[in-house]
Amino acid sequence: MPVRKLYRAADRLYRRGLLAAGMRAFRRQPPGTLPSRRLLRALRKGWGNEVWSASEELLIGLMREAWKTPGPVLECGSGLSTLLLGAIGMRAGWEVWTLEHDAFWAEHVRQTLRRFGITNVHLLHAPLRDYGAFHWYDVPPERLPARFSLVLCDGPPGNTPGGRYGLLPVLGHRLSPSVVILLDDAGRPDERAIADRWTAELGGTMTIEGVQKPYARIEGPG
Template sequence: MQNGFVEIILGCSRELSMNQLQSIAKAVLPSQVQKVLLAPHRDFVFDRAMKRFLSNPDACKQPRNPVLIDLIYGWGNKGWSALDEYLAACIEHALTSNGPILECGSGLSTLLLGAIAQKQGRSHWALEHTPEWATRVQHYLNRYQLDAVVLCSTPLKDYGDFCWYEAPLASMPDSFSLVICDGPPGATKGGRYGLVPIMSDRLKSGCVILLDDAEREQERTIAARWQAELGASFETLGPNKPFIEMTLH
């Protein structure tokens, strides 16, 4: 039965929708086998959606956009990928900001925002502490020739009260106009707080910070600390999976 499903995947991935294939897989296969056998379909859907995004990023700045839905499905990092409403907010701000972008953590958003930065002649810096994950992201950056992205595979460093990325400050831009903060993991000492004490002198007036996972009390507490330390304002957005949008004055 599993061999037969492989033939279905390879032969029909262009005709069947993702929901149809997932329904078939769930009906007949164990979860781990599903993951392996759906890979060809995910890759096809992702490549098709990525090409559509590259041709017109501006069309993908609203939640529930079918291209974003396909990108999330094709990327396949279930449970960790940002939801489409957060990705849409990241895209919208990337399209309207006017300087380098900083991303804490890397993934699908790195590709999408890197593509926008490249079209606009800007740079996108992404910090990633997991070498294996950085290798995967870099593979896709190379695949789509997204040379505007500087992906820094760097460990987390203990700064005393918190741990944060060991950022290559000497080679980074003097100021950033947009920060996408989806890392480090919440279990890290201090969570994501380290962004401000390490990078505050490079966050210029008008800089926007998009902090994901605002349903967690830790993120809300961090946002309140940042607000006090930066003299910023913020609001919580995203009805399905809240995130914080903070603006420096």
């Protein structure tokens, strides 16, 4: 086997082990507690998609909200965050609905959820569709619950026409009045404008969180 292939195979094995050990440690923590930065770094490295995964700051913020929320939880854009939300939800007693536009990536995340015995995530392959003013996931409304209490908006990718704006016009009626929405990449002008627009449309409040890679936390009026 060429050296490069061998190296890649060894790296894959190493990361797989790192993720498995990280998930074990994460799931052993007492309910309500947050993982250390060291453990989070190991989880991100083990997942092996560091550029595209939610930042450590966002994951910490997400887990803080996840331990408080009554559920159910909606996630736009799957990956490491799906595993962590699923693991918390299994202990807290709620379910996660994840929208993923990319069929290949959806299958990869689905297989990983299966490997870790995470059974409370409904990972829906929802290709992007043109809604006129924006593109967003083609959601099957009959497969979604009535009221989400927490939303992680980490997709679709930033270059989608209209960005991530579609959440409110398409699924606004499925959000609880006191919903908490975390929107990644709020340091970028387009995402920041979307966060401002959602806040105004919900009549809620917004804070910008995170130092290295800001994200928006928007809370409904209750």
